[in-house]
Amino acid sequence: MSTAVVEAKPEPISIDPARTAVIVIDMQRDFLEPGGFGESLGNNVSLLQAAVEPIKALLGGARRKGMLIIHTREGHRPDMSDAPRAKVERGAPSVRIGAPGPMGRILIRGEPGQDIIPELYPIAGEPVIDKPGKGAFYATELLNILRNRDIESLIVCGVTTEVCVHTTVREANDRGYRCIVPGDCCASYFPEFHEMGLRMIAAQGGIFGWVSDSGKILAALD
Numbered sequence: 533m534s535t536a537v538v539e540a541k542p543e544p545i546s547i548d549p550a551r552t553a554v555i556v557i558d559m560q561r562d563f564l565e566p567g568g569f570g571e572s573l574g575n576n577v578s579l580l581q582a583a584v585e586p587i588k589a590l591l592g593g594a595r596r597k598g599m600l601i602i603h604t605r606e607g608h609r610p611d612m613s614d615a616p617r618a619k620v621e622r623g624a625p626s627v628r629i630g631a632p633g634p635m636g637r638i639l640i641r642g643e644p645g646q647d648i649i650p651e652l653y654p655i656a657g658e659p660v661i662d663k664p665g666k667g668a669f670y671a672t673e674l675l676n677i678l679r680n681r682d683i684e685s686l687i688v689c690g691v692t693t694e695v696c697v698h699t700t701v702r703e704a705n706d707r708g709y710r711c712i713v714p715g716d717c718c719a720s721y722f723p724e725f726h727e728m729g730l731r732m733i734a735a736q737g738g739i740f741g742w743v744s745d746s747g748k749i750l751a752a753l754d
């Protein structure tokens with residue numbers, strides 16, 4: 533076992549890279565590019581670009597170390613039989629989940645918009661988890677994948693900080709995983725929610741986990 537000490541709030545955390553997974557949450561065209569789900573909700577999607585380069589750098593370091601990297605995509609079956617009505621019925625009918633958009637049907641599996649942005653596309657062997665909810669554990673195979681690899685710590689990146697990243701970190705924390713969130717590898721349509729989301733994780737002695745950044749994690753992995 534090797535140990536890397538990551539500078540973080542509220543305090544440094546030791547991780548064994550062989551038992552740590554990087555989870556990249558929902559870096560999908562539907563959230564980051566014009567015409568997708570994020571924009572359909574009235575958001576300025578360009579705000580999410582800030583996370584792309586830091587995630588790319590972090591993934592480079594994690595791949596060099598041979599760490600497990602898992603990608604997630606929010607989305608639903610083409611027949612939408614797994615999509616809760618309460619989720620689908622939000623928003624104007626022309627821009628709801630399943631409606632046709634410039635990148636295909638919004639947030640539907642198999643459509644171009646639901647896929648991961650080219651800059652962060654998974655490489656061969658990296659699991660991609662399709663999830664119907666905001667959290668990556670709900671109704672997915674993620675827990676089994678982590679257990680089968682003896683993972684004990686997670687580095688959780690992606691978008692948006694206060695929605696799918698937060699939900700996943702809360703789910704993971706309750707399942708016993710130590711979660712590190714690199715703040716520069718996350719982003720939100722609401723900068724103030726991003727800021728508060730990170731503060732919520734590290735507050736109260738790290739009530740949901742640890743907050744760090746890509747540079748500190750890469751330095752620890754070196």
Ligand code: TIU
Nearest residue numbers: 558606691692695696697
């Ligand atoms: N709307 C919003 O901020 N987020 C989502 O709907 N999904 C994710 O965060 N991935």
